[in-house]
Amino acid sequence: MVAAYEESRQKRLEENKKRMEALNLHQLSQSLHKSPSPKPSPAKFRITPKPKSKHLLVPRRSTRVANLPTPLYKEVVVDRVTIPRRSYNRHRDYSKRVYASDEAREEALEKANKLESDLGSHCPTFVKTMLQSHVSGGFWLGLPVHFCKGNLPKGDEVMNLIDEDGNEYPTIYLARKTGLSGGWKGFAVAHDLADGDALVFQLIKRTTFKVYIIRVNGPAEEEG
Numbered sequence: 001m002v003a004a005y006e007e008s009r010q011k012r013l014e015e016n017k018k019r020m021e022a023l024n025l026h027q028l029s030q031s032l033h034k035s036p037s038p039k040p041s042p043a044k045f046r047i048t049p050k051p052k053s054k055h056l057l058v059p060r061r062s063t064r065v066a067n068l069p070t071p072l073y074k075e076v077v078v079d080r081v082t083i084p085r086r087s088y089n090r091h092r093d094y095s096k097r098v099y100a101s102d103e104a105r106e107e108a109l110e111k112a113n114k115l116e117s118d119l120g121s122h123c124p125t126f127v128k129t130m131l132q133s134h135v136s137g138g139f140w141l142g143l144p145v146h147f148c149k150g151n152l153p154k155g156d157e158v159m160n161l162i163d164e165d166g167n168e169y170p171t172i173y174l175a176r177k178t179g180l181s182g183g184w185k186g187f188a189v190a191h192d193l194a195d196g197d198a199l200v201f202q203l204i205k206r207t208t209f210k211v212y213i214i215r216v217n218g219p220a221e222e223e224g
Contacts (some may be wrong), residue, residue, distance in 0.1 A: 100196025100216045105129060112198035112214040124151045124203045130216075135193040139185035143201075148178040151203055160208045161187050173207075187211075 100108075112127045119125055126147045128134075134141050143152075152159075152173065159173040159180065169190070171183030193199075196216030201209045 098195065099132070100194070104216050105196040105198075108196055108198040108214045108216045112200050112212075115212055115214065116200050119200070119202055126201055128199050128201065130193055130195055130197040130199065132195050135188045135195060135197075139188060140179060140181060141184050142177075142179040145178050148175070152178075153207065157207050158183075162204075162208065162210050163187075163191065168208075 109127065109129055112129075116125050116127055124147065126144050128141070128143070133139075153175060155175050157173050157175070158170050161169045161171060163169065169183060169187040171180045171187065173179075174181050187193075191213060193213070194216060198214040198216070200212040200214070202212070204210045
């Protein structure tokens with residue numbers, strides 16, 4: 001029986017060998033062993049960024065100034081137009097403000113309109129009635145928009161106001177806001193302007209006004 005079993009096993013081995021040769025499995029196995037190993041995934045070679053240092057790097061300085069203190073730089077804002085400051089001894093008690101009546105205000109305005117008409121049309125003019133915001137507190141004088149657009153500079157400028165003694169009071173004209181800002185307070189305080197006064201502005205030069213004051217409770221005064 002043993003001899004028969006060995007004969008049968010040997011027969012099966014030979015049959016299996018013939019099948020492998022028919023399928024060419026032996027050569028395929030050898031080619032797989034000789035094939036190069038696959039390239040690693042690019043993800044394995046991804047560069048990891050270095051962690052940022054918690055300390056600020058000090059810029060390199062020239063050897064000529066290396067031993068000197070580090071300079072400190074401050075932002076400096078320079079105004080394009082400035083006016084000199086004036087001191088006024090006159091003290092105003094704003095708690096005792098006097099408001100003009102409608103009748104007195106209208107009377108001063110009528111006188112100012114007549115004076116403007118008498119000045120003629122050789123120089124541009126306009127009339128402005130004073131309010132408390134013009135002569136106390138805020139001291140901001142808004143000018144007629146149509147007058148500014150047609151006659152005054154397109155940018156901020158120093159506008160001079162001439163008084164009755166020929167003294168010039170520089171004020172800052174803000175073109176975008178069409179009004180007088182810095183310096184207007186000096187003119188208002190120096191001439192003791194009050195609520196209800198009517199002023200006639202005559203543009204005698206590109207940046208110069210001659211100003212006429214009609215007092216709300218008094219006769220007309222010419223400034224200039």
